[in-house]
Amino acid sequence: MTDRLSLSNLSSLPAAVTPPPYDREAVRAGVVHLGIGAFHRAHQAAVFDAALADGDLRWGILGVSLRSPGVRDQMVPQDGLYSLVVRQGDEQRVRIIGATQDVLVAPESPVAVVEALASPDVHIVTLTVTEKGYRLDPATGALLEQEEDVASDLASLAAPRTAPGFLVAGLARRREAGLPPFTAISCDNLPHNGRRLRQAVLTMAERHDPALAEWIDRHGAFPQTMVDRIVPATTPDDIAALAIQLGVEDQAMVKAEPFSQWVIEDSFASERPDFARFGVQLTGDVAPWEEAKLRLLNGAHSGIAYLGGLAGIEFVHQFVARPEGRRFVERLWDEAQTTLDPPAGLDIAAYRGELMTRFSNSALQHRTRQIAMDGSQKLPQRLLATIAARRAAGLEVETLALAVAAWMRWQGGVDDAGATFTVDDPLAARTAAALAGCGSAAERVAALLAIDAIFPPALAADELVRSTLTRHLERLESTGALAVLA
Known part of the structure; x- marks a missing residue:
């Protein structure tokens, strides 16, 4: 020994x-x-x-x-x-x-x-x-x-x-x-x-x-x-x-x-x-640094976690090695970047490049399922706050909403290959109860949006957000994450 x-x-x-x-x-x-x-x-x-x-x-x-x-x-x-x-x-x-x-x-x-x-x-x-x-x-x-x-x-x-x-x-x-x-x-x-x-x-x-x-x-x-x-x-x-x-x-x-x-x-x-x-x-002011990190690094990580997890992609570096995966991350960053007020000393273009290099580090073996844990606690600051900021400016939220729709699909506990898994989240029982009996993607979106511990009521009432989520969830359920990314 x-x-x-x-x-x-x-x-x-x-x-x-x-x-x-x-x-x-x-x-x-x-x-x-x-x-x-x-x-x-x-x-x-x-x-x-x-x-x-x-x-x-x-x-x-x-x-x-x-x-x-x-x-x-x-x-x-x-x-x-x-x-x-x-x-x-x-x-x-x-x-x-x-x-x-x-x-x-x-x-x-x-x-x-x-x-x-x-x-x-x-x-x-x-x-x-x-x-x-x-x-x-x-x-x-x-x-x-x-x-x-x-x-x-x-x-x-x-x-x-x-x-x-x-x-x-x-x-x-x-x-x-x-x-x-x-x-x-x-x-x-x-x-x-x-x-x-x-x-x-x-x-x-x-x-x-x-x-x-x-x-x-x-x-x-x-x-x-x-x-x-x-x-x-x-x-x-x-x-x-x-x-x-x-x-x-x-x-x-x-x-x-x-x-x-x-x-x-x-x-x-x-x-x-x-x-x-x-x-x-x-x-004297951490907020601009915090927002850039949450909305770019963490927001992309959550999108990678749920889309990658559904598609059977085990590691972050494997996700961004795929052209469609890298394109998804870049488009999510394009949307999130418009909501930022970067501090002096933070070059967003350089930061994005550095993040992609970090995501591509194959030696880390960073599992998508590790990032997928506790999503109900992470979504509000990583993705929903960014969506709210873009909607306040009258902007669409296509890629950000795709990441949230992937989280919604993840709550079903079944990946695109039909394999079951345990949803590791403190609100897993609540999301499962909300989805019980829902017959359509629109019903599932409405049921999850009604959980105000995750979704602010104003965001849940936004018709463009609701319709975009529904469209993405329907496609994820019918064709799978890889096809949607492509």
């Missing part, structure tokens, strides 16, 4: 592998991260690791899994170490990230998580809990107070269950101890993510203690952010191939493209690393 990666065998790794160049025993955990999945380990953790390597040892990470022990069981036996594998074409670089000091599993140790959030060493809390982890209505941004876990946290924070609940409980402990609040940084693809996180936290805090809510509102910080790096899911084959290269097994490895971007609103409650030194962009 191959040994697991650990501190004891770091020195035996191949010379081409970059190990942590700092004394991990001297590192303090200044960051708590909620939702320690692959994206965090390939993105924010790499930035904090760079700060440690530069000699600022305040920025170790305490990771928290809000649901399962899977990541804890991958990382703790490896002393928190893992490989960041950066792939481009035939080239691969491996760096061992040592920033994570420990991993807690929130359902097992909720009190320990709150104690960590209240530590005087902690100045920053980052979150990658996916869109659904904020427990917010995708359409309104309001806290979903009727959800069981949210209702539990609204009643008592003795053992929190949700990300907003943990933040409020930790902030309450800090206030009691006379400590300043931490800066809470959402790193998920939510529009106005800092504002939404702040609203969720203040809503919950107000219910427990209005004075606490006022203190958080006055002294806390929830900066807006934009994050960008393609991080495909790790497969058993990835782990096995890396084990041959390293001579040890790394069950916590993550793989990513070379490109990485993090834009943060320059608004902090207390100490922070010298982010700019490590490639992070600090700005």
